[in-house]
Amino acid sequence: MKYIDEFQDPGLARRLLDDIRASVTRPWALMEVCGGQTHTIIRHGIDQLLPEAVELIHGPGCPVCVTPLEVIDKALAIAARPEVVFCSFGDMLRVPGTGKDLFRVRSEGGDVRVVYSPLDALRIARDNPDRQVVFFGIGFETTAPPNAMTVYQARRLGIRNFSLLVSHVRVPPAIEAIMQSPSCRVQGFLAAGHVCSVMGTAEYPELADRHRVPVVVTGFEPLDILEGVRRAVRQLERGEHTVENAYPRAVRPEGNPAALAMIEDVFEVTDRAWRGIGTIPDSGWRLSERYREYDAEHRFPVSGITTREPAACRSGEVLQGLLKPHQCEAFGTACTPRTPLGATMVSSEGACAAYYLYRRLGTAPAARTPQPAPQPPLEASPVV
Known part of the structure; x- marks a missing residue:
């Protein structure tokens, strides 16, 4: 399958690993800022295949996971109202709020529906003019354009019974916050390719220069991740700190101008709370x-909500890269996908969910797979 099989080729993976191994002379810590990349890393054991000197730290790259508890509780309050049809992507329904989740609201009589696009929610609003239809608009820059387009269309079509519960977050300020933390160990970043396909790369050079960290825009297949690591390690070994685009098949420096125009029209930048951060x-x-x-x-009176995080949940430390999921005392016991304490165990992009799904259950370092004989280093990237 084009653009899938090519980026899972074992021979090319071995060559990339050999090249990384040949480049490393000291320990380096890299952070991937995307939950999809985290799942690829854990599923394929990339962190185990890399040289021990190269550590991958999982960052706050899951939009479901970083949606603040207060916003979840607002969603629960709105969804419970009898006049409301509350629409959401499916991965939000099991995210725990203070005391319950959207599945519980639905079981108690709330009209909570899973949709596959915000435009589905707008169609429900058009077909049910006597109901208030709310779409739960969460995500990074990737999902902002369709959510913005839906609000734009609602205004253009005069559909007044539609509204958006917004919890959109932006990646570059999160990187800034990570680098300013006194406990930060990150020396380089693998930036999320889907975010950059929308936003471009213009926001990253200043970050890379100010904090003297390489930023490599990376895709989501195994070879994408390895190529991102290879480029970041080579920069670190050379004392460089620039922005590289290792995902040119999807990312242009200027991003997507039409999507950016829609975001600029509908949204404005604001401070935003991140769950656990x-x-x-x-x-x-x-x-x-x-x-x-x-x-x-x-539209709805949802102010004055009091939130309460489970005391045993350490997902905030996981999201900041301070803790690996299996180092949490509740992981796999009190906290499982069926009985989650935090969103990182629920979301399809959550780090805790990845560790549980792919059986990274122990606290001891995983045994590394024996490596094949080295091949000649790559002179240029095989990823296009």
Whole structure:
């Protein structure tokens, strides 16, 4: 299958690993800023195949996981209202709020529906003019354009019974916050290719230069990850700190101009709380004044909510890269996909879910797979 099989080729993977091994002379710590990349790393054992000197730290790259508890509780309150049809992607329904989740609200009589696009929610609003339809708009820059387009269409078509509960976050301010943390060990970043396919790479050179860390834009297949690691390690060994695009088949420096124009029209930058991390300045979007009437937080009285995180849940430390999931005392016992304490065990991109799914259950370092004989180093990237 084009663009899948080519990027899972074992022979090319061995050559990339040999090249990384030949380049490393000292320990380096890299952070991937995407939950999809985390799942690829754990599923294929990439962290076990890399030289021991290269550590991969899992960052706050799961949009479901970083949605703050207060917003989850607001969603629960809105979804329980009798006049509301609450629409969401399926992975949000099991995310625990304070005391319950959206599945529980639905079992208690709330009209909670799984949709596959925000435009599905807009169609429900058009077909049910006597109901208030709310779409749970979460995510990084990747999902912002379709959510913005849906609000734009609602205004254009005069559909007044539709609103968006917004919890959009932005990656570059999160990287800034990570680098400013006193406990930060990150020396280089694998940036999320899907985010950069929308936003481009213009925001990263200043970050790379200010914090003297390489940033490599990376895809999601095994060879994408290995190529990103290879480039980041080579920069670190040379004392460089630039932005490289290792995902040119999807990412252009300027991003997607049409998507950027839609985001700029509908949203405005705001401070945003990240679950388990706290508030990061200018790290999110909210609906701009022109579209404020479509903001569910303005339409429904959901202020004054008191939240409470489970004391045993350490997902905040996992999201900050301070803790591997299997180092949490509740992992795999009190906290499982069926009985989750935090969103990182629920989401299809959560680090805890990846460790549980692919049986990384022990606290001892995993045994490394014996390596094949080295092959000649690559002179150029095999990834196009």
